[in-house]
Amino acid sequence: MKIYEKAPAKINLLLDVLRKRDDGFHEVEMIMTMVDLADRLEMEELHSDSIIISSQAGYIPLDEKNLAFQAARLIKDRYNVRKGVYIHLDKNIPVAAGLAGGSSDAAATLRGLNRLWELGISEDELCTLGAELGSDVPFCVTGGTALATGRGEKLERIANPPQCWVILAKPPINVSTADVYGKLRASELKRHPSAKDMLEAISSGSFADVCANLGNVLENVTLQLHPEVLQLKEIMQRLGSDGVLMSGSGPTVFGLVSKEAKVSRIYNGLRGFCKEVYVVRMLT
Ligand SMILES: C[C@](O)(CO)[C@H](O)COP(=O)(O)OP(=O)(O)OC[C@H]1O[C@@H](n2ccc(N)nc2=O)[C@H](O)[C@@H]1O
Ligand SMILES: Nc1ncnc2c1ncn2[C@@H]1O[C@H](COP(=O)(O)OP(=O)(O)OP(=O)(O)O)[C@@H](O)[C@H]1O
DSSP, rough: OOOEEEEEEEEEEEEEEEEOOTTTTTTEEEEEEEEEEEEEEEEEESSSSSSSEESTTTTOOTTTTTTHHHHHHHHHHTTTOOOOOEEEEESSSSSSSSSSSHHHHHHHHHHHHHHHHOOOOOHHHHHHHTTOOOOOHHHHHOEEEEETTTTTTTTEEEHHHHOOOOEEEEEEEEOOOOHHHHHHOOOGOOOOOOOHHHHHHHHHHHHHHHHHOOEEEEEEEHHHHHHHHHHHHEEEEEEESSSSEEEETOOEEEEEEEEOOHHHHHHHHHHOSSSEEEEEEEEO
């Protein structure tokens, strides 16, 4: 039997860091939502007890370093599954972009294998398993829009933001999440974005207030390492995006746009500076 799962990309509408914890992770407050740029996973049961990953993308690991492999191994070990699986990853989400591509593949693998092997695992339990693989994986298991706290694994589902266009631009640089958190001096942050104001903006359905309350404390760290990300933000603003922010630890910058008439002008303007530009909708 073959099954299919979609693994969408996430964006962080708000990312605040409260403090560095003793375990090396940071205590965060994030508001995350999904967009309709997605990897597609095909999973097929194997009679041999092995996990095989393939992908059309030449630039990701296909061995145990792949997060989908790790997710399959985790669920197999934890639930004593003696069967194997062949997973094909059709990658569309740019890698190491701040869009949680690998985390979403891991989450889709957990959801998919739960179905394929009829394990009957609850969504909460899939999230707990996911947290062993990465801080973004639990959110990618549930999708929707959520307030994420702890190191990102504690989730409270909230209403979806008002529908709009999302323009994603990924500059050709690689950013390591560990590196960005490592360079952040959480105790010295002078300004924090307000999760409370963003939650109010979302619950009142005000697109203007959502744009006004976008904020990400990791942005300054990445901008200092890679000034071209700031340049991209400025271009996106100048071309008329209603709200602009870097997603996660970057380097992808997203622009929120309410009027369809503006979208192609912004897209065409960005393409002059950046090869990887995507126009998507929020997944609501
Ligand atoms: C930047 C975000 O993507 C925003 O959604 C997440 O906070 C990071 O999520 P992720 O990539 O799933 O992160 P993980 O794979 O769990 O951790 C990668 C590295 O980032 C740092 N890290 C991550 C999450 C967190 N709350 N504090 C941290 O300091 C740690 O150094 C960790 O070793
Ligand atoms: N299935 C996968 N897809 C993409 N990258 C993967 C995958 N499995 C492992 N990786 C590795 O994980 C690293 C981070 O890739 P990923 O695309 O998940 O980053 P990201 O978008 O910055 O994630 P996040 O927003 O969660 O920090 C890359 O170095 C990549 O080689």
